[in-house]
Amino acid sequence: MTTTVTHTEQRDSPYALTHLDALESEAVHIFREVAGEFERPVILFSGGKDSIVMLHLALKAFAPAPVPFALLHVDTGHNFPEVLDLRDRTVARHGLRLHVAKVQDYIDDGRLRERPDGLRNPLQTVPLTEAIASLRFDAVFGGGRRDEEKARAKERVFSLRDEFSQWDPRRQRPELWQLYNGRHAAGEHVRVFPLSNWTELDVWQYIAREGIELPEIYFAHEREVFNRNGMWLTAGEWGGPKPGEPVQTRLVRYRTVGDMSCTGAVDSAATTLDSVITEIAASRLTERGATRADDKMSEAAMEDRKREGYF
Known part of the structure; x- marks a missing residue:
């Protein structure tokens, strides 16, 4: 049978x-x-x-x-x-x-x-x-x-x-x-x-499942940022902000983390793993496409x- x-x-x-x-x-x-x-x-x-x-x-x-x-x-x-x-x-x-x-x-x-x-x-x-x-x-x-x-x-x-x-x-x-x-x-x-x-x-779901510790900047927090070319950047010794780029305090988080001069924050109220996962599931932009200035220098950067x- x-x-x-x-x-x-x-x-x-x-x-x-x-x-x-x-x-x-x-x-x-x-x-x-x-x-x-x-x-x-x-x-x-x-x-x-x-x-x-x-x-x-x-x-x-x-x-x-x-x-x-x-x-x-x-x-x-x-x-x-x-x-x-x-x-x-x-x-x-x-x-x-x-x-x-x-x-x-x-x-x-x-x-x-x-x-x-x-x-x-x-x-x-x-x-x-x-x-x-x-x-x-x-x-x-x-x-x-x-x-x-x-x-x-x-x-x-x-x-x-x-x-x-x-x-x-x-x-x-x-x-x-x-x-x-x-x-x-x-x-x-x-x-x-x-x-x-x-x-x-997948990465975020795995982090949640495994209880992996992350830097707190991946979660929403109040931060002093300024706008340059549509991205919220953190002020620092690297050269920002320039005249005409006022600093604001906003509730933001980072989707990807690299050099401060090219990594933008996103407006977000996601303070927990579950809320971050929900936010990412609804996003239609990749993390680098949304927040990395170094990838926007040319089409083939x-x-x-x-x-x-x-x-």
Whole structure:
């Protein structure tokens, strides 16, 4: 006698994975694949929500053993203090190794020049690529997701970079059946994106499910901001506000966190995880599309930077 299992019965099975379970399982598999294929992987860790989720997944992947990778942060010098504070507390709590490459050091010794517009996010490429080369990292985990931006949507999970850390979309490799090819020549490395198939909503739902701590600026709070090109920016030493850009106190939160000079806040009353999730579910703009000035410099701004070595 043949027994037919319906889709409804499969979905209601106590052994069926939720979509978050499936995403978590995929990310854990990716971390373990890299640990098996590469000699010196590193996790890019800024203290932002995506890198925090990525580290949480790495901790799960190797528990009860420690994470076998170091962390790397490219510090622009214009980071939000709340984010750096959580970064340092997280590193101390888990006994991790953190390498910090500082954009300011490169400006001070003349290897980089300050931009007239004050943006430092585009200046991260050189410190990042030199840190990868000098510390001989052969796999670099990034928190990029395909839903964020069209150039990131072109990335494979394993993204090959040449000896100059440059990205060529034509060298992307097929990844059928979750088979990942980490082969690379001497001097090359692979960028790895465990969150590729996640959405912003997935990230927040996972944070809620796992009880992951975040910097408080991801939740609504009163903040002094000014308007520039339609974005609410935080005043700071980076060069804002200019004359004619009055400072206001508004109830805002951040959907994404980067350099203060290019990361805009959004008007929001969402003070809890549930209210943030509800807000994101109703949004029709990606987090980078709504709040990142560095992605608006040109239609291909992100892709141009990725070709040069940006993450």
